[in-house]
Amino acid sequence: MAREVFEFNTGSSHLDYSTLWRYDIHRLYNITTRPVNKCDVKTENGQFPEAWSWVEKANYDGRRMVNKIECFFWQAKVGPFLFTLAVRATNNEPIAFSSKSSQEYLQINFESWRSSAPSSSFFEVPSFCPK
Numbered sequence: 309m310a311r312e313v314f315e316f317n318t319g320s321s322h323l324d325y326s327t328l329w330r331y332d333i334h335r336l337y338n339i340t341t342r343p344v345n346k347c348d349v350k351t352e353n354g355q356f357p358e359a360w361s362w363v364e365k366a367n368y369d370g371r372r373m374v375n376k377i378e379c380f381f382w383q384a385k386v387g388p389f390l391f392t393l394a395v396r397a398t399n400n401e402p403i404a405f406s407s408k409s410s411q412e413y414l415q416i417n418f419e420s421w422r423s424s425a426p427s428s429s430f431f432e433v434p435s436f437c438p439k
Contacts, residue, residue, distance in 0.1 A: 309328075309329060309330055309331065309332065309356075309431045310328075310329040310331075310356060311326055311327065311328045311329070311426075311430060311431060312326060312327045313325075313326040314326065321343070322342050322343065323340070323342060323343070324340065324341045324342040325338075325339065325340050325341075326338075326339045326341070327339070328431065328433065329352060329356070330352070330431070330433065331352065331354070331355060331356050334351055334352055334353055335349055335350070335351065335352055335433075336349070336350045336351075336352040337349050337433060337434075337437055338350075339434060339437065341434075345434070345436045346436075347434060347436055347437035347438065349437060349438050362384045362386050362391050363382065363384070363393065365384045365386070366382035366383055366384040366391070366393065367382065367383055367384065368380065368381070368382060369381040369382060369383045369392070371397060372394070374394050374403050374404050374417075375403070375417070377396055377397075377403055378396070378397040378398075379394040379395060379396060379397055379403050379404070380394070380395050380397055380400075381393070381394050382394075382395070388409040388410065388411075389407050389408065389409050390407070390408045390409070391405075391406070391407055392404075392405070392406045392407075392408075393405050401418075401421050402418050402421050403417070403418055404416065404417045404418065405418070
């Protein structure tokens with residue numbers, strides 16, 4: 309099981325969105341909870357990917373500032389992708405992640421990071437989702 313949660317606040321409008329992978333029941337849920345409850349479900353027959361496995365192969369890429377925070381940078385080339393992770397220099401908390409290829413670029417800036425295990429209810433399928 310895995311879940312990503314995104315909360316967007318533009319002042320007057322909000323969007324809360326998450327993706328819930330339930331490999332145990334072969335389902336992928338795309339869930340919106342604000343401004344309205346909406347849920348799309350797809351069949352998922354894959355296995356849980358090791359999203360951070362590239363980190364053990366990463367090379368140190370120096371110190372730089374991200375949003376006025378001093379960070380250590382780590383990079384690894386995996387296939388066509390260059391992965392970069394910036395971690396806070398004082399405690400290794402992730403600050404930013406990027407994935408870059410000739411076709412696409414993704415950057416995520418982490419506003420908060422929780423490294424504790426979530427409650428099992430975090431992985432429950434919302435009642436408004438199709439079965």
